[in-house]
Every structure is written in C-alpha cells, then in structure tokens.
Amino acid sequence: MLDDATVEKLAAEGSGRFEQMPPSFSAKKVKGRPAYELARKKQAVELKPVEVEIYDYKLREIEGSIARFVIECSSGTYIRSLAHEMGQKLGCGAHLAEITRTAVGEFSLEQAITLEELAEARQAGKFADCLIPLENLLPNFPRVNVLPVIEKRVRHGTKFNITLAQLQPGRVEPPPGATTQLDGGEPKPPRLRVFSQQDKLIAIAEAVVPRTYQPIVVFEALP
Numbered sequence: 001m002l003d004d005a006t007v008e009k010l011a012a013e014g015s016g017r018f019e020q021m022p023p024s025f026s027a028k029k030v031k032g033r034p035a036y037e038l039a040r041k042k043q044a045v046e047l048k049p050v051e052v053e054i055y056d057y058k059l060r061e062i063e064g065s066i067a068r069f070v071i072e073c074s075s076g077t078y079i080r081s082l083a084h085e086m087g088q089k090l091g092c093g094a095h096l097a098e099i100t101r102t103a104v105g106e107f108s109l110e111q112a113i114t115l116e117e118l119a120e121a122r123q124a125g126k127f128a129d130c131l132i133p134l135e136n137l138l139p140n141f142p143r144v145n146v147l148p149v150i151e152k153r154v155r156h157g158t159k160f161n162i163t164l165a166q167l168q169p170g171r172v173e174p175p176p177g178a179t180t181q182l183d184g185g186e187p188k189p190p191r192l193r194v195f196s197q198q199d200k201l202i203a204i205a206e207a208v209v210p211r212t213y214q215p216i217v218v219f220e221a222l223p
Contacts (some may be wrong), residue, residue: 002062002065004059004062007059007062007067008058008059011058011069012057012058014086015054015055018052019050020049021047021049022081023035023080023084024038024039024047025039025040028047030046052073052074052077052078053077054071054072054074054082055073055074056070057071079096083096084096106137106138106139106140113130134201134219135199135201138170139171140171141192142169142170142192143167143168143193143194143195144162144166144194145166146160146166146196147197148197151196154202154218155203155221157214157215158215159208161212161213162213163211167192170193189206189208190206191204191205191206192204192207192213200221201219203215203217204216
C-alpha cells in the first residue's frame with residue numbers, strides 16, 4: 001500500500017535542476033541511430049546524462065498501486081525515468097502506465113479540439129476557424145511593424161535596424177492551462193516577431209547587436 005505522505009515527500013524532493021540519464025529505449029541518437037533500435041537488438045547503449053529541470057512535481061492521488069502526479073518540467077525530461085526512480089526510492093519498483101501532456105509552451109490541452117470536431121468544422125466550411133493564425137504565435141516575443149522598404153530587406157534575409165519607439169513588448173500572461181515556466185523564459189539572444197504594415201507576420205529575427213536584427217525564419221508572402 002502506497003503511503004501518501006512518503007510519496008508526496010519524494011515527489012517534492014524531485015523538483016529542481018539536475019542531470020537525468022535518458023532511458024535505453026529512447027529516441028536519443030547514438031552514433032546517428034536512435035537508442036531504442038540498439039536496445040531492441042540487445043546491443044550496448046551508451047548514453048550521456050542531460051540537464052533537465054522539474055519546476056513542479058506533485059502527487060494528485062493514489063488509487064491502490066497507482067499513483068497519479070502533475071509535473072511541470074523542461075523540454076527533454078523523461079517522465080518514464082521519473083516513474084522508475086520513484087519506484088526505486090519506494091523500494092517496490094514502478095513504471096509509467098499512462099501520460100497526458102497538458103501544455104507545451106504557449107499551447108495547452110484546453111485549447112485543443114478533437115478530430116471529430118475538426119471533421120465537423122470542415123463539413124460546415126469552418127475549417128479555417130480552427131486554425132491558429134501565424135500572427136497569434138509566440139505572443140511572449142516582442143514585435144515590430146516595419147515599412148515596405150524594410151520588409152523587402154527582411155524577406156531577403158538581410159539585417160535591419162529598429163528604433164525603441166517601434167518595439168512593442170510581448171504578452172507576459174500564460175494562455176489558459178499553461179504556465180509561465182513552460183515557455184522556457186526569454187530566448188538568448190533576444191528574438192523579435194516582425195510584422196508588415198498590414199499586420200502580417202513576415203519573420204522571426206534574432207538580435208545581433210542592440211536594435212539590429214537578423215531574420216532567422218522568413219515566412220512566404222501569401223498571394
């Protein structure tokens with residue numbers, strides 16, 4: 001019988017930044033091949049630990065031999081490994097039975113729709129209403145609207161300059177169901193969403209020096 005207090009204590013102690021060893025049956029590349037391919041052939045798999053961070057690790061409920069948790073973590077964290085480690089600490093062994101990803105970055109499960117709903121929207125001619133416009137992505141990045149002469153430079157991947165007066169701050173509050181931790185913090189070097197005068201997203205740019213940016217992703221102009 002699992003003890004709530006003990007499991008809660010172990011989960012709380014699991015929070016923080018640490019190095020985690022990826023499981024052998026993972027997609028981590030070993031000499032260009034996924035580790036799971038080697039593991040299935042019972043070949044030696046040499047993996048290196050990677051740094052991950054657990055922001056929150058809480059016990060939600062215990063039902064018989066099954067414990068359910070809510071975890072907020074950095075990208076690349078293996079939840080299977082956390083389950084295995086929890087079993088080792090409890091001395092009874094454990095494995096991951098199921099997992100539900102509730103949020104990734106700015107997207108959350110609350111914003112999702114089912115395939116059936118998508119099919120119904122298509123039949124009703126409302127498929128486009130289900131799509132998230134490019135202009136709504138990466139809202140935590142600051143943005144700038146540029147004049148046509150600068151837009152031309154941006155579309156050719158050329159560096160461009162902006163003034164502080166042009167810069168508009170990004171959104172700081174998380175979307176429904178997501179958390180401030182899950183957006184991973186501010187990118188380094190800083191990045192910027194570049195919009196045309198018609199409020200169309202044309203590029204994501206990266207700071208080279210203060211107020212000078214280099215386009216790193218340029219979106220094709222729609223007809």
